[in-house]
Amino acid sequence: MVAVAVVASRDLFSAAMLFAIYSLLSAALFVVLDAGDVALTEAAVGAGISTILVLAVLALAKRYEHPVKALNLPALAVVTVTGACLFWAVSDLPDFGAADNPVQTHVAPYYVNETYNDMGIPNMVAAVLASYRSIDTFGEVIVIFTAGLGVFALLSVPPKRRRRRSREDDQ
Amino acid sequence: MRSNGILRIVARFLIPLIMLFALYVQFHGEYSPGGGFQAGVIFASAWILFVLIYGLEAGLAVIPERTMFVLSACGALLYAFIGLLGVALGGRFLDFSVLLDDPQSAQQAGIILVELGVGITVATVVMLIFTMFVKRRAELDRDDHREGLD
Known part of the structure; x- marks a missing residue:
């Protein structure tokens, strides 16, 4: 939901802030998954430094995005097909956390x-x-x-x- | 923001703590989550907070741009040097177990030194990028000012 808000927002300042929130939420997700190192990185880099750098760039650029009205149909088709392929591939993945995953046995x-x-x-x-x-x-x-x-x-x-x-x- | 007393006092309180936390993340990385990447970023964020409160000039007085450059190269070189030291002592590139007599402590020493290199490079590169953006903003402001005068 936060990600959708980032994309939908025309105000780049609030988009940057929302993106920081998104990073913080992913960091929380990594903590839930017991991945402390990744969570720390996501919180420090994603929510912290990236936001600061984006804001520093915003100080150089204009605050509002130019609204683009035209609908890019080929792009939409590519995104839809790729997304569908990825969802299709998910069904082939082994069960999350199963003991006989290739990840656990290699x-x-x-x-x-x-x-x-x-x-x-x-x-x-x-x-x-x-x-x-x-x-x-x-x-x-x-x-x-x-x-x-x-x-x-x-x-x-x-x-x-x-x-x-x-x-x-x-x- | 120089005039805002609350910000200054809170920052004065926070900056040492952030730096201490960065050092903890750096050197405690083998025992708890953390390591050079995170520590470098946290350390750089302490400096960026300092710049936000006291201005870029004060920040560059603490660590000049040239020093950042040299240090960021030194971090990467430290990493490479540790790797080549292993080669010189008869191991493979980045094989730490030959650095000391005891392979376990050699591995630990290698990891600590390598992570130190990572931390130095990450911290200084982040500071450098931030400095570049802030300086560009200052240049644009100066140009605008000049245009206004014309």
Whole structure:
């Protein structure tokens, strides 16, 4: 419901706020599912920093979205078909939390049984993230660093368009 | 917002607590939910709150933009360095168990150091992105002001 409100809202400021609420609700959902690490990330990144950054961007842009009236039929068709396929695929998924899921039988038993022997730490998520799957995490860090560089590269250039306009005004 | 007393006092009370919580999330990550990513974001949010209350100039006096840049690279390099240290000591890339004599404590040391690198990079990159946006806003305001003068 909150997600629908985000999409429907033309006021970008309230959309940003609603999106923060949406993130907080997902964080609560992750807590219910016992995924403390993911919940903490969702609350800190989704509800916290993303909202702040979106608001910082809103300070640069206009507050209201341009209303688009035209109905894009091909887009609607693509979305409907994709959504239908995904719902159809859901019926093929194994039961949620069943003991014989591929998720539970592949590498998870090794992590659950051996993490403490290998590392002596109780948080399996930290062990998987930083040690067993360390190269993935290294890639993530590089991605974040690159994102910072990208934003710097885009925004360190002075706003030329405006300058030119004000120069034309001078002439 | 400099003049708002309530905000200033609440922020003065909250900022150290947020930073402390970030350090807890960072270094307690092996025992409780948390780790470098979350800790970095929480730490950066403390700084952003400081900027919102005291202004960007005061924030950049605490940590200049150049320092953010250097630190964000250092975090990623720390991660890579720990990985290569494992190679140098005869293991595989990012194999921590060869770092110390005892594989268990070696793994823990590796995880802590690597998470520290993650935390430093995440915190400084978030601060950097926020700084860039705020500075762009200030530039636009300056341009508007100049246009108004013309």
